[in-house]
């Protein structure tokens with residue numbers, strides 16, 4: 001559906017997106033994940049046509065659209081700061097793009113009904129934006145985009161302005177919507193949990209470069225680089241003669257018996273509900289290790305206690321620095 005061929009972007013001679021090639025399948029939920037300033041939005045804007053690549057090509061549905069203006073590309077955008085028309089009702093906001101396209105009235109009604117229902121706005125269609133919560137306003141922006149039935153929906157931190165609980169609800173709703181509609185989603189976020197829970201595939205970006213592309217499962221189980229290993233979930237990083245290795249905290253066990261791979265002293269204990277985490281100073285190195293614990297433990301660990309930290313060799317992942 002989308003083919004990026006060695007696209008790159010320079011601003012004032014400075015590379016903000018290094019050459020990137022990527023194929024996004026029809027109906028796929030693909031997320032660009034990375035810290036602020038890593039180039040995610042710039043990639044999205046190149047797909048949309050708001051930004052011309054310095055080099056490379058953008059293909060949409062088998063057509064080279066590199067020189068096609070944004071308005072002629074069969075896609076829609078949803079931003080963090082959804083620009084709803086304040087003087088229009090929810091219904092008119094959703095219908096706006098369809099009216100601009102001069103779609104017949106009956107068909108507009110059908111599309112608006114469907115989009116409002118899918119985004120749970122049917123009861124609110126006569127309200128004005130100032131009478132809606134932030135989450136409801138963002139639903140209107142999403143409804144307006146899907147009413148157009150685009151082949152591709154580009155979403156730039158669409159839930160970024162919402163509080164945590166609302167964000168979690170809308171994450172599930174959006175994912176469900178995407179599955180139901182079969183629209184290709186390209187989603188930008190800096191929130192690794194959000195990326196993990198919604199995406200079919202994730203592109204991890206850092207400093208304008210791709211660190212890793214994979215399914216959430218692949219990225220969690222087999223991070224390839226130090227950045228990927230520490231940006232998505234937690235990892236303990238060790239140097240070994242062969243290079244760097246990463247071990248997930250939940251793959252580690254704390255033991256009092258001798259024979260552990262590492263020994264250290266507990267510096268702090270974090271209680272996180274179903275697990276506790278031990279922060280351990282290892283072998284005098286200023287390294288902290290988190291260890292998931294069994295909460296039914298009869299002799300709980302204490303701060304200052306000596307501890308052995310062990311794990312299976314098979315849970316070590318070799319990573320690039």
Ligand code: ATP
Nearest residue numbers: 011012016034035036037038039040041042043190
């Ligand atoms: P955020 O999550 O903060 O939105 P991002 O990963 O989306 O970040 P981009 O918005 O793509 O990052 O920006 C990437 C880099 O390019 C940043 O360093 C930014 O300052 C720079 N940049 C973006 N647009 C321009 C521009 N028009 N002129 C000059 N530099 C720009």
